[in-house]
Amino acid sequence: MTAAVAAVDLGATSGRVMVGQVGPDTLELRQMGRFPNGPVHTPDGLHWNVQQLYAHVLDGLRSASRWDDGIRSIGIDSWAVDYALLRGDRVLGEPFHYRDERTAHGVSLVHADEPFSLLYARNGLQFLPFTTLYQLAVEREAGMLGVADRLLLVPDLMAHYLTGATVAEATNASTTGLLDVATKEWDGELMDRLRLPRGLFPRIVQPGESIGTLLPHVTSTTGLAGDTPVIAVGSHDTASAVVATPMTEPGGAYISCGTWGLVGVETESPVLSDAAREANFTNEGGVDGRTRLLHNVMGLWILSETIRTWERDGSTVDLQRLLAEAAAVEPGDIFDANDDVFMPTGDMPERIATWLSSRGFRVPASRAEMARCIIESLAQAFADAVHDAAALSAQDVRRIHITGGGSLNELLCQRTADRAGMPVVAGPVEATAIGNVLIQGRAIGAISGSLESLRDLVARTFNPRVFTPKGH
Numbered sequence: 001m002t003a004a005v006a007a008v009d010l011g012a013t014s015g016r017v018m019v020g021q022v023g024p025d026t027l028e029l030r031q032m033g034r035f036p037n038g039p040v041h042t043p044d045g046l047h048w049n050v051q052q053l054y055a056h057v058l059d060g061l062r063s064a065s066r067w068d069d070g071i072r073s074i075g076i077d078s079w080a081v082d083y084a085l086l087r088g089d090r091v092l093g094e095p096f097h098y099r100d101e102r103t104a105h106g107v108s109l110v111h112a113d114e115p116f117s118l119l120y121a122r123n124g125l126q127f128l129p130f131t132t133l134y135q136l137a138v139e140r141e142a143g144m145l146g147v148a149d150r151l152l153l154v155p156d157l158m159a160h161y162l163t164g165a166t167v168a169e170a171t172n173a174s175t176t177g178l179l180d181v182a183t184k185e186w187d188g189e190l191m192d193r194l195r196l197p198r199g200l201f202p203r204i205v206q207p208g209e210s211i212g213t214l215l216p217h218v219t220s221t222t223g224l225a226g227d228t229p230v231i232a233v234g235s236h237d238t239a240s241a242v243v244a245t246p247m248t249e250p251g252g253a254y255i256s257c258g259t260w261g262l263v264g265v266e267t268e269s270p271v272l273s274d275a276a277r278e279a280n281f282t283n284e285g286g287v288d289g290r291t292r293l294l295h296n297v298m299g300l301w302i303l304s305e306t307i308r309t310w311e312r313d314g315s316t317v318d319l320q321r322l323l324a325e326a327a328a329v330e331p332g333d334i335f336d337a338n339d340d341v342f343m344p345t346g347d348m349p350e351r352i353a354t355w356l357s358s359r360g361f362r363v364p365a366s367r368a369e370m371a372r373c374i375i376e377s378l379a380q381a382f383a384d385a386v387h388d389a390a391a392l393s394a395q396d397v398r399r400i401h402i403t404g405g406g407s408l409n410e411l412l413c414q415r416t417a418d419r420a421g422m423p424v425v426a427g428p429v430e431a432t433a434i435g436n437v438l439i440q441g442r443a444i445g446a447i448s449g450s451l452e453s454l455r456d457l458v459a460r461t462f463n464p465r466v467f468t469p470k471g472h
């Protein structure tokens with residue numbers, strides 16, 4: 001049996017709605033709609049325009065229904081940590097963007113009640129200053145938690161708009177810092193310590209569970225059948241991407257590379273050692289109870305924000321031409337892509353130049369040299385994180401799988417292979433949407449089996465490109 005499902009895949013810079021055809025020997029994707037996504041500045045800070053995002057989702061689902069009137073289900077994934085506060089069904093303002101400056105204050109508020117070493121033992125998460133619990137500490141101080149009666153992460157909010165249901169999907173909930181890493185349930189004791197109302201947090205659902213069926217206004221808008229279920233997938237986009245990473249043999253590490261580079265390995269249980277905490281590795285929930293032991297590297301954000309800076313004079317930068325010119329210049333000094341100085345929006349080339357010059361390193365003299373510096377720095381950060389993941393998990397890692405937009409960047413793939421000293425397997429590009437489709441397909445009975453069998457289907461239907469290491 002082959003079935004058609006709709007995958008809503010929301011990234012930090014763009015979103016898309018895809019129709020997936022899935023069966024025992026079939027895995028195909030067709031894009032129904034693609035739309036930009038990005039922060040909106042208002043007087044109180046940096047926000048997401050989720051109402052506009054939802055309108056785009058409805059448009060994409062309408063196109064999906066017109067393309068195939070037999071859509072069996074819908075799945076939603078997005079970036080992690082960000083959320084909406086609601087009172088009843090009303091959203092209390094546009095959700096804050098994780099790059100908003102307020103998060104720094106939240107770190108000091110939380111660590112005054114619970115030091116990071118104790119937090120790591122409870123939630124297994126690396127330190128990131130924008131993790132949900134830090135954002136909520138700021139909300140608490142502003143008095144917003146006394147007004148709200150529930151919290152929904154971004155994909156759960158979209159599911160609520162479509163179905164009226166109120167849930168928290170497990171893989172994304174694991175990124176909030178408020179999920180017990182051992183029990184994989186909400187940590188009520190930690191919520192109490194941080195003075196966060198337990199009632200804000202809805203019941204947890206696992207990938208593959210049905211969240212609910214479409215509301216009448218959604219069916220009339222999209223043309224989809226009223227009994228179409230919204231299925232919980234790995235709603236953290238990295239969780240879905242890892243599902244579709246064709247790691248069909250032991251020894252594979254993954255890099256889900258887009259705005260962020262999520263670099264790690266899959267494990268059967270969390271790794272909570274002092275070494276893992278000191279290396280700033282995180283234990284996030286995966287599909288089928290797996291753990292994603294990984295490190296967040298700044299990713300292609302650095303390159304895209306650099307290009308945005310250059311384009312502020314009204315010019316347009318051709319990315320492929322820039323990368324070709326970058327490949328033609330010799331690599332020079334590199335910077336630490338994990339440095340928080342590169343987190344905010346703004347003049348990225350200036351920050352890179354300042355970082356390098358303040359340490360006595362050579363500053364790139366041209367745009368091509370700057371792009372090469374960024375690629376080399378990311379490749380080194382990726383290679384270091386892969387080797388750290390192998391050591392922390394005691395796995396013999398022999399190949400690296402790069403999925404997402406970064407898999408199209410041949411220079412980045414090759415230089416990651418060179419610096420890591422092992423082959424890089426690039427693709428599929430749309431791993432997140434594919435993983436979304438696979439979990440839906442298994443939930444509705446179009447396919448069956450373990451994650452390994454799902455990955456075998458990916459390997460049989462998508463042809464990756466292999467980059468072998470050539471040395472520095």
